[in-house]
Amino acid sequence: MxxxxxxxxxxxxxxxxxxxxxxxxxxxxxxxxxxxxxxxxxxxxxxxxxxxxxxxxxxxxxxxxxxxxxxxxxxxxxxxxxxxxxxxxxxxxxxxxxxxxGMEEVSNHALALLLAWARKVTILNNEVKKGNWDFKASVPIHRFNEQTVGVLGLGRIPRRFIEKVKPLGFKTAAYDPFVSEEDMAAAGVQKMELDEIIRESDFLSVHVPLIDETYHLINEERLNQMKQNAVIINTARGPIIDEKALAHALENNIIAGAALDVTENEPISLDSPLLKMDNVIITPHSAWYSxxxxxxxxxxxxxxxxxxxxxxxxxxxxx
CATH class of the missing domain: 3.40.50.720 (NAD(P)-binding Rossmann-like Domain)
Known part of the structure; x- marks a missing residue:
């Protein structure tokens, strides 16, 4: 049978x-x-x-x-x-x-979102198309070696992402309660606790799975702890970030920007305030694809x- x-x-x-x-x-x-x-x-x-x-x-x-x-x-x-x-x-x-x-694809996509924000490619592109030929639309941009890329989670994809980020000169740090400090040191990454990496990262890339403990892991309280120039990148799962809190943080200059391949509800609602913000990049859950x-x-x-x-x-x- x-x-x-x-x-x-x-x-x-x-x-x-x-x-x-x-x-x-x-x-x-x-x-x-x-x-x-x-x-x-x-x-x-x-x-x-x-x-x-x-x-x-x-x-x-x-x-x-x-x-x-x-x-x-x-x-x-x-x-x-x-x-x-x-x-x-x-x-x-x-x-x-x-x-x-999709280890190569997702790590590449996270890297693309990081670089688009680090050099403000999307913002400059939009300004030029509006007729504004002026580098000052991107102010401020900082050298990579002056900035820290933090990752939440240190599984296959974030490890590969860090391997691609490090040669560009960024300092790197990771939060993962299941990975030892020795293992992180062997990967050339500084181990941080959650609140510390939230405070210290200029770019925070999310790579944790969606489980009960990570639902809205990035919430209003943690967004308020981030640097004002910080950018959050998410190629994991949308509900890890509280989108209402994120929109509030972006609207009120609590953080500088976001680059999201995933959203709380997919497809994202056309009335989401995130779609109207110049400091947000959104792609349609495509990081995995080749x-x-x-x-x-x-x-x-x-x-x-x-x-x-x-x-x-x-x-x-x-x-």
């Missing part, structure tokens, strides 16, 4: 990479494609699934408790905030992600399922 693999939802034009992985696996797989939006739709579709491939549809505790045959839930991407990990662990279901597919990264993501997410259905352990198992 064929294993039933449910794809809860997807936004790809075709599913050829997933289908190739399953076809080459040597396992008899029935690949069921759905476009679920709600818990009820996932419950209905996943009733007999041996494996679930997930993009954005909610795989909540209620969904997981309804599963009768599922051995693995594999998610496209690094974050697994669509899936209740505790419920899956209690039920003995493997949850896996693809943590390394053609090569997209293919790697889809293949590895499908291979997670093949490993488990073959009786093996996937190297990307989280539970």
């Amino acid at each position: 064929a294993f039933k693999v449910l794809l809860t939802d997807y936004e790809f034009e075709n599913l050829k990479y997933e289908e190739e992985v399953f076809a080459e696996s040597g396992i008899d797989i029935e690949f069921i494609k759905a476009q679920c939006k709600t818990e009820d739709e996932v419950i209905e579709q996943a009733k007999y699934a041996d494996a679930i491939l997930n993009q954005y549809a909610p795989v909540s505790r209620r969904v997981i408790e309804s599963l009768e045959h599922t051995k693995i839930i594999s998610r496209y991407g690094v974050g697994v905030n669509t899936i209740d990990l505790n419920a899956a662990k209690e039920k003995g279901i493997t949850v896996a992600n693809v943590p390394d597919y 053609e090569e990264a997209m293919i790697e993501l889809r293949q590895k997410a499908a291979k997670n399922i093949v490993h488990v259905l073959s009786g093996e352990k996937t190297p990307y198992a989280l539970t």
Whole structure:
């Protein structure tokens, strides 16, 4: 009897990479494609699934408790905030992600946002298009070696980001309660506590996962602690930053700017005050993207399922 693999939802034009992985696996797989939006739709579709491939549809505790045959839930991407990990662990279901597919892309995007702000490229571009040919629109700009780039989190992506930042001359620091001072020193990064890095960073790049402890980690209190010239960069998850507090801080010159690839709600509401601010750069959750990264993501997410259905352990198992 064929294993039933449910794809809860997807936004790809075709599913050829997933289908190739399953076809080459040597396992008899029935690949069921759905476009679920709600818990009820996932419950209905996943009733007999041996494996679930997930993009954005909610795989909540209620969904997981309804599963009768599922051995693995594999998610496209690094974050697994669509899936209740505790419920899956209690039920003995493997949850896996693809943590390394976009390491180059996201670190490059964070670097691009940093450089665009450090040299005020977007501000100058907008001024020239308005007819203002004057470098003073960018005042002040400081030398890189006079500034500190701080990162929140020191996983794969921020480590790669720092490797790219350091040759430019920036001083670097990191906050990660799970990484030792010795490990950070080996990476050439100064370890700081959260309040310290908030106060000391000229550019603060967010790379922590979205969990209960990091929801609104950057809030009004912490924004008020930042330097007035500070810029916050977020290529992680939108809800890590309290957007209302961020808009207030930007409107009142508490900090200098923001560069966001993610927002609290996506797509961002067209009436968001952030869209009207010249000191904000926003890109549409595109940091992960390159053609090569997209293919790697889809293949590895499908291979997670093949490993488990073959009786093996996937190297990307989280539970």
